[in-house]
Each structure stands twice: as C-alpha cells, then as structure tokens.
Amino acid sequence: MAKGTTEKIKKKALGLMYALLIVGFGAAAISLVHWQLIEGEELKSAALEQSLRSTGLPAMRGTIYDATGTKVLAQSASVWTVVLEPHYLADNDNLRRIVANGLSEILELDAMELYERTGVAGSYYDVVERKVETDVRDRIVKFMEDNKISDGIRLIPDYKRYYPYGTVASNILGFTGDDNSGLVGLELYYEEELSGSAGRLVAAKNAFGTDMPFEYEQIVEAQDGYDLVLTIDETVQSVLEKYLAEGIEKFKIQNGAVAVMMDVDTGGILGLATHPNFDPNDPFTILDQNLLKEIETLPEGEERQEARREALNTQWRNKGVSDLYYPGSVYKMCTGSMGIEEGIITEDTTYTCKGYEKFEGLKDPIHCWNHSGHGTTTFREGLCNSCNPWFMHIGAELGPDVFCRYRQAFGFEDKTGIDLPGEAGSILHSREEMGKVELVVESFGQNFSITPIQMITASAAVANGGYLVRPHIVDRIVDGDGNIVKSADKSYRRQVISESTSATLSDILRQNVASGTARGGYVSGYRVCGKTGTSEKVDKHNQDLLKDPTARMTYIASYCGFAPAEDPKYALLVFFDEPDDLNNGGYTAGNAIAGPIFSAIMQELLPYLGVEVMYSEDEYNEQRDTVAPSVAGKTLSEALEELEEAGLEYDIIGGEDPDQRITEQIPERGTSVPQNGKVVLYTSGYDVNSTLTEVPDFFEMDLANAVFQAAISDLQVTINGSRDDDAVVMLQGIEPGVKVKKGTVVTLTFGSKVNTDIYTAE
Structure with a gap:
C-alpha cells in the first residue's frame, strides 16, 4: 500500500476518534450540567429521602x-x-x-x-x-x-x-x-x-x-x-347550665335554649350555656337519648347516616352565636333608648293604647298583647306594660332613616366579631325594603332575626352608659412561662346613646322588674333591671300551615336584664326556643318561663360575683333571709344562747344535756335561713334515718300553700322571684322526692303565667 494512502487513513481514523471523543465528552458534559445544575436539587432531595426517614x-x-x-x-x-x-x-x-x-x-x-x-x-x-x-x-x-x-x-x-x-x-x-x-x-x-x-x-x-x-x-x-x-368562669358556666337544663325539662322545650352572661364594661363573656350540648371527651356520641332512639328506628343506610350527621352538628353548634332568633319585646329597651336619645319622647310623654293599630296595606290590625288596650300611659308605664302600640308609635316617629342608623349603631347590622367560629349574621329589612309596617313591627322586636350574642351586647350598651363593647371569650394568650402574648381588646367600639339616656332606661327597667311585666325576674335583695320577650315564630308557623292547616303558633320565651341597677356590672340573657305549652301546663311567656330561670341564676351568681345585697324596706321586713350562725362543736347551752340572740328558733335531735356538744347543724353555718326560721341541732344518740324527710313537689303552689307544705314536711323555704299575689312556684332548689334532713332550706322561685309581649296580627 502506498505511503500516502496510509497517512490518509490514519488522519481519517484520528479525525473520527477526535470527533467521537468530542461528541462523547460533550454529551457527558451536557449530561453533567443537566443533572447537577438543573436536576441537582431534586436528585439531592431524592437521595436524602432514600437514606433518611422523618x-x-x-x-x-x-x-x-x-x-x-x-x-x-x-x-x-x-x-x-x-x-x-x-x-x-x-x-x-x-x-x-x-x-x-x-x-x-x-x-x-x-x-x-x-x-x-x-x-x-x-x-x-x-x-x-x-x-x-x-x-x-x-x-x-x-x-x-x-x-x-x-x-x-x-x-x-x-x-x-x-x-x-x-x-x-x-x-x-x-x-x-x-x-x-x-x-x-x-x-x-x-x-x-x-x-x-x-x-x-x-x-x-x-x-x-x-x-x-x-x-x-x-x-x-x-x-x-x-x-x-x-373570660368564662367555670362556676358561672355550671350555674347557667344547671338552670338551663331545669328550664328545658320543666317547660318541655323543643328546640334548644341559651343563657349568656356578660361583663357590661369589658364585653367579657362569663358564661355561655347552650342546649343541646355534648361531651368533648366523646363528641361523636349523641347525648339526646330520645333523638338517638328516633335515628335508630330509621332504615340502615344513607338516611340514617344523614340523620346522625345532622344530630351531631346540632349538638356541636353554639346556638348563642350561630343561630338566629326573634328577640321580641326584649328589643324594646333599644327602641326606647332611640326615642329618648333623639328627643322624640321623655319618660313622661303620653300615648293612648286602644289595644291595636291599623295600617294601610294590612287587612287586619296589629294587636297589643292586652287586646282591651292600656289606655293613656306615660312612656315609663308603656315600657313597664310592654305595650306594643307604644313602641309602634316610637318607631313611626323615628322614621326608617333614624331607626336604621341606631340599629346599626347598636351592632345589629354587623357580626359582633366574637372569638368563636360560625357566627351568624342578622336578617333585617334593608332601608330600601322598610315600609311603615316593617318599621313599626321591628320596633317591638318582631319579623327580623339576630343572634343572642348581638342582643346581649346591645343590652350591655343600654346598661353601661351607652357604649358598645366587644364580646370576647379569651381574656389573654400566654406562653409556657406565663408571659402574656396577647390580650383581648376591651376598648369600646362606639358610644350609641348618652349616659343620661342609659340611666333613664335603666331606672325604668328596674321599675319594670319591681312592679311591671318583668316581675318574674325579680331577685330578692338586689335591684335588677329587666325586660321580657315572647316572640312568635311567624315564618315557621306559615311554613307549618302549608303542611297542616291546624298547626299552632310556636314561641320563643326570653328575659334579658342586668344588675345591680345603680351601677350595672353583669347582663344576662335567657331564652327558650319553642316551649311545649300543651304539655307544660300552658306556659309560653318570657315572664313565666325565662323570668324565673333568670331570677334563680342571678340569685345564685350575684353573691358569688361580689354584688352586695341591698334589701328594700319591704324585703327587709318581709322576705329578708338571715345567715345560720356556726354552732357545731359548741355545747347545747352555748348554741341555744347564740340562736336566741340571732332571733332563730331551734329543734334538738338527740340528747338534750346542756353540756352535750352539737355534732351537726341544719342549715349549715353561713347558709341562708328564712327570717324567724329555725336551726335543727344534732347531738349524740340520734338515728340518721329518722331525721330524713322527702321534698314535696312545690310546682304551681302559691306562697301560702308552699309554706304550709314545707312546714308539714319539716322543711323551710326561702323565697325568690315574683312577689305578685297570683305568683306560683316555678322552680325549686331541691328536686321533688329527694330525701333530706329535717330543717333543710329549699329555695322556691315564683313566677306568673300571664302572657305578655305577644305580637298578634289577626
């Protein structure tokens, strides 16, 4: 082979080899750039994931x-x-x-x-x-x-x-x-x-x-x-839940209930009880046994599962924040405040109620709860009578623009911003939708829906000098060392009414409890302000009529008030949704149902919260309780001398040797004893079983019969609630049938069956 040809072949081979090397190394370099720079982080993460378990x-x-x-x-x-x-x-x-x-x-x-x-x-x-x-x-x-x-x-x-x-x-x-x-x-x-x-x-x-x-x-x-x-106090919360449960049982409440107590100056919620409730340790168990039985009767499958889900959501739901209701006549404290603040009325302004008012466009008149009318009364008397036409008159005088302005100022057009999930917004007639009929009906608390937390917040503004507070549940957030990370905002949102208007309304509401239609919330020894509400569930009734022409009206019975009247500190709203009057003795009204519950709660909590007793002269002479002195451990002669000084009678069970020691006393030291009541002294040698007596059922007894029944049962009673001549026992502090020691004091809360505040359009 010629030398030139060989050289050419070598050159071609070297060229091919260089080309292959360049292409190979180039591809490798490109691949390295791709995997290191472009895919590098992802591959690094994958490698770590393969080598580590987190x-x-x-x-x-x-x-x-x-x-x-x-x-x-x-x-x-x-x-x-x-x-x-x-x-x-x-x-x-x-x-x-x-x-x-x-x-x-x-x-x-x-x-x-x-x-x-x-x-x-x-x-x-x-x-x-x-x-x-x-x-x-x-x-x-x-x-x-x-x-x-x-x-x-x-x-x-x-x-x-x-x-x-x-x-x-x-x-x-x-x-x-x-x-x-x-x-x-x-x-x-x-x-x-x-x-x-x-x-x-x-x-x-x-x-x-x-x-x-x-x-x-x-x-x-x-x-x-x-x-x-x-801000929730466990003692306050437990008391609210106790009496709410008692009211639900006593008055056969069909659709739940709410009781909420607020500090009127800070907006802190001391207690917020709702029914139904649940056990958060076992939240998926339905506590309502009757409802559970109904669900179990449904065929297995989606229908039963849906009923169960609905029942669980209902018992988890906070009715005080997430549900809407008609406030009824409780709202009149706000309408009255508007009228006085605008100078449209004073407490002495008069109006004549003939029992109804007719309005253009309505076939039937709108009635007062007192169909015969209240006649000519002052505004103070009108509020204490809970006269619907009086407040229709105020609403008409205010006009829709001013009324809606105050409605917004009181916080009814916005959510309160309370620190709980699921707060509902109100349903109101807008300014554009508000004709004269809508205006006057809203003026006494019907045909619009708000939340209980909105109502208690507005009532706090009426009580505290006119300032709208910020309701809240959490007072402060702290770290593990106790350092405050964040505190609740306790500043006022705005001033709604003047301090003078607030003082005037408070004084009228105090009189309403003492001698008006809110007497069911009277609390012996305390000056309490209050307003009842008995609202008709009109929308629900209209829907029920479509299914059943004989369907009866259902009601919401409520009571809202605050104490002490001279310097309000605590507001309380109680409402019961749909009392079953066919099975509870005919009770539907706020004064009869919610009033005694309000009274019992306040009677127990005001002393706990440090509010001092302030008896009126009548209370001091007639109803004032005293406190049982401490005589346990003393000799019988020493005990008798101390009880005589306190003006209390006594019974001795056991030996009567003057030198014997008192082993036990009923009532116990520091607890209430009726004026001129007795203390039962136990000495050695008595049989415990022989001292027990059964608590009778005092429900619906008048005062005379209740006192007599207590006496023959070797019990004593302390009186709370309404002082009306026709008042009857609505609640008792110890359940009927319970066996207690002789001399035990049973608290009886009185109320009235009279239905006030009811809106009727016939």
Missing part, C-alpha cells in the same frame, strides 16, 4: 383555663405510641413469640399478626398502637422488664386532649380530631395559637433501604402551643 413529633397543645386561671377546662395529657423494632427480634423466634403474645394481651390485638410483623429483618419502626394511656404504657414497661427486653419495643411520647369538666362549656371549647387539630369551638378558632410547632425524628436508612439503629437518629424538639385564659 417522623413528625407532635407538640403539646396549649392548655385552656377558666377566668380564675386555675381551673383547667382543656388540656393535653401524655399518651404513647407503641412501636416495634423487628430488626432486634427477627433472629430469635422464641423472643418473637413472647413479644407477640405479651403485646396482644395488653393491647387486645391479634397475636399471629404481631408475630409476623416481628419477623421483618432490617425494620426499626413499625407502629403498633397510638394514643396508649398511662396505665397501658406501665403494663408494657413491666412486661419488658419482666422478660428482660431491652430492644425490640419502643414507647414514643404523644399527647391526647382531655376535658376535665365533661359537658361544661362544651359548645364553647369544641374538641380536637385524631390528629390533635381543632375541629369545633375555641379549639378550631385558636388552632394556630394552641397547636404549637411539631418536631421531627430523623433516622438513617442503609443501602438496602432499611432503618438503621436509633444511635443514628436526630431529634428536632417540638415547640408547645400557647395557653388560653378565658
């Missing part, structure tokens, strides 16, 4: 305290997650069987399944059970100690939510789900503050993708959540 470590959820700062309403307690480490067990069949059998017995799991799970070589993390309580955890620890098991089972700390007071404040607190996240109530509203920041447990994996021993683990500690200190 497990979330829950933070301890913040504690919720009541207003005292000492009573725990919700807390997270330690529980544990049980984890198998099969790598340490897989090569020892006997140990696998011991672990499987032991854990299956303690945790009530299938032993064979656990045995199979212990045989997965190379695995260091297999969750067996979550949320294990302390007693179960202790049994597992003992099992491990008894069988000398150091590796193979791990107990990882976790948390579970507890509510120590059960159903108390359940509709306020809400509850958490399986992942410890808030689902309802404050738990949901303050989720970010309560939840804290989760930690991480990061463990290494080997080249085969199995877990490496715990020596290679890294832990990022969780940051615990903040604590909440509420």
Whole structure:
C-alpha cells in the first residue's frame, strides 16, 4: 500500500476518534450540567429521602383555663405510641413469640399478626398502637422488664386532649380530631395559637433501604402551643347550665335554649350555656337519648347516616352565636333608648293604647298583647306594660332613616366579631325594603332575626352608659412561662346613646322588674333591671300551615336584664326556643318561663360575683333571709344562747344535756335561713334515718300553700322571684322526692303565667 494512502487513513481514523471523543465528552458534559445544575436539587432531595426517614413529633397543645386561671377546662395529657423494632427480634423466634403474645394481651390485638410483623429483618419502626394511656404504657414497661427486653419495643411520647369538666362549656371549647387539630369551638378558632410547632425524628436508612439503629437518629424538639385564659368562669358556666337544663325539662322545650352572661364594661363573656350540648371527651356520641332512639328506628343506610350527621352538628353548634332568633319585646329597651336619645319622647310623654293599630296595606290590625288596650300611659308605664302600640308609635316617629342608623349603631347590622367560629349574621329589612309596617313591627322586636350574642351586647350598651363593647371569650394568650402574648381588646367600639339616656332606661327597667311585666325576674335583695320577650315564630308557623292547616303558633320565651341597677356590672340573657305549652301546663311567656330561670341564676351568681345585697324596706321586713350562725362543736347551752340572740328558733335531735356538744347543724353555718326560721341541732344518740324527710313537689303552689307544705314536711323555704299575689312556684332548689334532713332550706322561685309581649296580627 502506498505511503500516502496510509497517512490518509490514519488522519481519517484520528479525525473520527477526535470527533467521537468530542461528541462523547460533550454529551457527558451536557449530561453533567443537566443533572447537577438543573436536576441537582431534586436528585439531592431524592437521595436524602432514600437514606433518611422523618417522623413528625407532635407538640403539646396549649392548655385552656377558666377566668380564675386555675381551673383547667382543656388540656393535653401524655399518651404513647407503641412501636416495634423487628430488626432486634427477627433472629430469635422464641423472643418473637413472647413479644407477640405479651403485646396482644395488653393491647387486645391479634397475636399471629404481631408475630409476623416481628419477623421483618432490617425494620426499626413499625407502629403498633397510638394514643396508649398511662396505665397501658406501665403494663408494657413491666412486661419488658419482666422478660428482660431491652430492644425490640419502643414507647414514643404523644399527647391526647382531655376535658376535665365533661359537658361544661362544651359548645364553647369544641374538641380536637385524631390528629390533635381543632375541629369545633375555641379549639378550631385558636388552632394556630394552641397547636404549637411539631418536631421531627430523623433516622438513617442503609443501602438496602432499611432503618438503621436509633444511635443514628436526630431529634428536632417540638415547640408547645400557647395557653388560653378565658373570660368564662367555670362556676358561672355550671350555674347557667344547671338552670338551663331545669328550664328545658320543666317547660318541655323543643328546640334548644341559651343563657349568656356578660361583663357590661369589658364585653367579657362569663358564661355561655347552650342546649343541646355534648361531651368533648366523646363528641361523636349523641347525648339526646330520645333523638338517638328516633335515628335508630330509621332504615340502615344513607338516611340514617344523614340523620346522625345532622344530630351531631346540632349538638356541636353554639346556638348563642350561630343561630338566629326573634328577640321580641326584649328589643324594646333599644327602641326606647332611640326615642329618648333623639328627643322624640321623655319618660313622661303620653300615648293612648286602644289595644291595636291599623295600617294601610294590612287587612287586619296589629294587636297589643292586652287586646282591651292600656289606655293613656306615660312612656315609663308603656315600657313597664310592654305595650306594643307604644313602641309602634316610637318607631313611626323615628322614621326608617333614624331607626336604621341606631340599629346599626347598636351592632345589629354587623357580626359582633366574637372569638368563636360560625357566627351568624342578622336578617333585617334593608332601608330600601322598610315600609311603615316593617318599621313599626321591628320596633317591638318582631319579623327580623339576630343572634343572642348581638342582643346581649346591645343590652350591655343600654346598661353601661351607652357604649358598645366587644364580646370576647379569651381574656389573654400566654406562653409556657406565663408571659402574656396577647390580650383581648376591651376598648369600646362606639358610644350609641348618652349616659343620661342609659340611666333613664335603666331606672325604668328596674321599675319594670319591681312592679311591671318583668316581675318574674325579680331577685330578692338586689335591684335588677329587666325586660321580657315572647316572640312568635311567624315564618315557621306559615311554613307549618302549608303542611297542616291546624298547626299552632310556636314561641320563643326570653328575659334579658342586668344588675345591680345603680351601677350595672353583669347582663344576662335567657331564652327558650319553642316551649311545649300543651304539655307544660300552658306556659309560653318570657315572664313565666325565662323570668324565673333568670331570677334563680342571678340569685345564685350575684353573691358569688361580689354584688352586695341591698334589701328594700319591704324585703327587709318581709322576705329578708338571715345567715345560720356556726354552732357545731359548741355545747347545747352555748348554741341555744347564740340562736336566741340571732332571733332563730331551734329543734334538738338527740340528747338534750346542756353540756352535750352539737355534732351537726341544719342549715349549715353561713347558709341562708328564712327570717324567724329555725336551726335543727344534732347531738349524740340520734338515728340518721329518722331525721330524713322527702321534698314535696312545690310546682304551681302559691306562697301560702308552699309554706304550709314545707312546714308539714319539716322543711323551710326561702323565697325568690315574683312577689305578685297570683305568683306560683316555678322552680325549686331541691328536686321533688329527694330525701333530706329535717330543717333543710329549699329555695322556691315564683313566677306568673300571664302572657305578655305577644305580637298578634289577626
């Protein structure tokens, strides 16, 4: 072959080789640039994911305290997650069987399944059970100690939510789900503050993708959540719930009830009781047994499931914030304030009520609850009579523009902004929709819907000098060291009416309780302001008539007031939705139903809240209670001398030797005793069973019969509520049939059956 040809071939070969090298290295360089610069971060993450296992470590959820700062309403307690480490067990069949059998017995799991799970070589993390309580955890620890098991089972700390007071404040607190996240109530509203920041447990994996021993683990500690200190006082809340439940039972309430107490100066909610309620420790159990039976009668399937969901949502719902209602005549305190503030009326302005008013466009007249009319009365008398035409007159004089301006100022056109989820907005006639009929009917509280929290907030403005407060449940948020992270805004939103108008309305409402249509809320020893409401559920009635032409009207019975009258501090609204008058003795009115409940609550809570007793002269002479002196432990002669000085009578049960010691006294020291009442003294030698007497049913007895029945039952009574001649017992402090010791004092709350405030258009 010629030398030139050989050289050409070599050059071509070298050129081809260089070209291949350039292309090859170029492709490699491009690939490196792509994988390192473009795909690098993603590949790095994937590599880490393959070599590391990351497990979330829950933070301890913040504690919720009541207003005292000492009573725990919700807390997270330690529980544990049980984890198998099969790598340490897989090569020892006997140990696998011991672990499987032991854990299956303690945790009530299938032993064979656990045995199979212990045989997965190379695995260091297999969750067996979550949320294990302390007693179960202790049994597992003992099992491990008894069988000398150091590796193979791990107990990882976790948390579970507890509510120590059960159903108390359940509709306020809400509850958490399986992942410890808030689902309802404050738990949901303050989720970010309560939840804290989760930690991480990061463990290494080997080249085969199995877990490496715990020596290679890294832990990022969780940051615990903040604590909440509420304005809710557990004692106040419990009292509200107690009397609300009693009213529901007594008056056969069909559609739930609300009682809410507010500090009129700060807007802090001291108690907010609603019915139905639930146990947040077991929120998916329906507490209403009658409703549960109804659901269980439905055929299995979607219909039953839907009924169950609806029942659960109803019992979780906070009726005081999320439901609307007709305020009825309670609203007259706002309309009256508008009229006085605008100078349209004074307390002495007169108006003649003939029992009804006719309006153009309406076929039938709108009646006063007193169909015969109240005649010519002053505004003060008109409010105390709860005269509907009087307030129709005020509304007409105000006109729609001014009326709507005040309606907005009192906060009825906006949500209050209370720190609870699900607050509803009101349903009102707009200014454009408001004709004369709509205006006058709204003026006495009908045909529009608001929330209870809006009404109590407006009443606080009437009480506190005219200032609209910001209702709130949480007073402050604090960290684990007790440092305040955030405090509630207690500033006023605006001034709605003047202090002089507020003082005038308060004085009229005080008279209304003393001698007007709100006497059912009278509280012996305290100057209380109050207004009743008996509103008709007109929209519901119209719907019912379409189904049943004989359907009867249903009502909302309410009572709203505040105390003490001379310097209001606390407002209370009580309302019952749909009393069943066919089965409760014919009671529908706010004065008869909500009034006695209001009175009983205030009678118990005002002393607790530090409001001093201020008896009128009549009360002092006729109804004033005294306090039982402390004579237990003294000799009989010493005790008798002290009781005589106190003006109290006595009975002796047991030995009557003057030197014998008093072992017990009824009533106990510091408790109320009726004026000229008695103290039963127990000395040695008495038979406990012989001293018991059964509490009679005082319901609907007048005062004379109640006192007589108490006397023959060896009981004493203290009187609360209405002082009317026709008043009867509506509530009693001890349930009928309960056996108590002789001399026990039973509180009787009186009320009237008279139906006032009812709106009727015939």
